[in-house]
Amino acid sequence: MTILMKIKGDLLAARKSDHQVKKNLLSTLYAETAMLGKNNGNRPVEEITDEETIGVIKKFIKGAEEAHQICETKGRTEQAAIAAQELKILEDYLPAQLSDEFLEQFVKNFLEKSPQQGKQVIGAIMKELKQNYQGQFDGRKVNEIIARLI
Template identity: 30%
Template sequence: MTIKTNLKDSLKTAMKSRDQVRVETIRGLLSAMQYEEIQKGLEDLPDEATTSILRTEIKKRREEQEFAEKASRQEILESLAKQIEVIESFLPSQLTAQALEKILADLKTTNPALNMGGAMKLLKDTYSGQYDGKVASEIAKRILG
């Protein structure tokens, strides 16, 4: 089952249970996906593109959280936290920092001349969408020097 199909099924369930935050969040996600489909001229986005959209939506909400925190708007912070939780429930599981460390250490032992750019490219090619790029970058800097 694709992520989009999963979102549509969850939307129906959320509407039946009258979970307004979940309904609004999922509708926003489906709208963002439809916009991308129209922009790219596709009928259905592949799951990689859908995952990218979900991550972008999470990033937007985290930025909004920072602004709400500066403005001391607790009700907005709570709403955004719920929205992030809803979006994260549709993302595939992420590699942990320990798993990334092991992968990067293995890459370094198999290829001692590997630089950071090469390591990040190999990570992206092999584990696309399964890790947080910022965390991977920090670990790569530490391991690869």
């Protein structure tokens, strides 16, 4: 079962249980992900890949994190709580994330073996991670680790 089909099933369950935040979030997430297929070759929903769905989920997570920060700084506790709920819901659809320790060890090993230097090595590390661990890491964390180790 693809991630998108899991989202669809959870959306139906949220509608039945009348869970407002989850229902609204998953409805928007499903619709935006489905639009990927329509906008990209008029593909049916069943042909949308998990990688495409993960990309949309990460975009939603970024938006929810920003909304949470803004609401916290402006003292809007109710909206901040909703954004926190949304983050929790969205993170459940991502594959298990690689630990910081694993990422740091991966970068160290790559730097030891790689003849590349400077910005070229950053691109090479990111390419290797995307090929082997798509959707399982945060690019910002990896960039921080690389900057610290170079």
